[in-house]
Amino acid sequence: MIWLVFALGAVCTIEGLVMALAPRRIEEVLAFLARLPVETRRGMGLATLALGVALIWLARLAGL
Secondary structure, three states: HHHHHHHHHHHHHHHHHHHHHOOHHHHHHHHHHHHHHHHHHHHHHHHHHHHHHHHHHHHHHHHO
């Protein structure tokens, strides 16, 4: 449970930092994503999901 809280805290910290430092860039990225076809966004989401699972797996192998 503590790792879940840590992970959520890390995500919130990174998201907040990006929003605080580059709010206009976030708007540009969101507009770019809105122009992409749904299939492309779905593929990007699945690739990101696979990367996240791989990173968690590697962290578990490293003993974290």
